[in-house]
Amino acid sequence: MPFNGSGTFVRAYNWVTDRINGINITASRVDTEDDGFAAGLTNCITRDGQGKATASQNPATDASYDLGAPSAQWRNAYLSGTVKATDYLQGSGRILKASAQSVTNSATAVADSSLVFTPVSVGSYILEARMLFSANAAAPPGGLKVGFFANNINGDHQAITAYGLINSGAIFPATGNFATAPTNTPTFFFAGVTNIGTGANWIVMTGTINILNVTGAQQIGVNWCQNTATVGGTLTAETPSYLSVTRVS
Secondary structure, X not given: OOEOOOOOEOOOOOHHHHHHOOOOOOHHHHHHHHHHHHHHHXXXXXXXXXXXXXXXXXXOOOOOOOOOEOOEOOXXXXXXXXXXXXXXXXXXXXXXXXXXXXXXXXXXXXXXXXXXXXXXXXEEEEEEEEEEEEEOOOOOXXXXXXXXXXXXXXXXXXXOOOOEEEOOOOEEOEEOOOOXXXXXXXXXXXXXXXXXXXXXXXXXXXXXXXXXXXXXXXXXXXXXXXXXXXXXXXXXXXXXXXXXXXXXX
């Protein structure tokens, strides 16, 4: 192949070198060289959309290049699976839940399998989570406990929840706060919601966190469990759920 695996085009022949070595230009050597150019061009993404990507397209350096600009924006994005998008204020993003996740007979909090965000910049963040939960009809799951968590957040950090809302109805209060020890897994729970039904139950919650240091394996995310462990009770977080983290300073 004319490309060497690292994006560098490699020619079949060098005509100056051939002249020095007394090698004549022949039809077969010209064809070989031209075939290499043709293969290389065929392997390129084209401006008019005919040549399409057939593999993942990764930048050469992490978090260094942009796709579009404020004055030259792409119109729409059609994506599937988990979405992690950084906006103009570096360190913000929204993550969509990739697949449903269930717990049965457990009041021990588990981190959501998808909704975990790694902050890349110091500053103040606004957290918003919209969670869709369902319960099995045969054995209600003993209510719901849901909240934010932070792992290994060094320096000053705190969470202040504005509200929690279930099914566009009653506002329920929050209890607790992020712990101060950076190596802990502090959890910030809303009070257990006991009236969760067997159908769709939407939970909306917001909060803030201040981060002064982002060295290490910091994570911000959503965790949840049954409010009261119930034998046979299954609680499921559904795929439309998402976590939004916005850096505001």
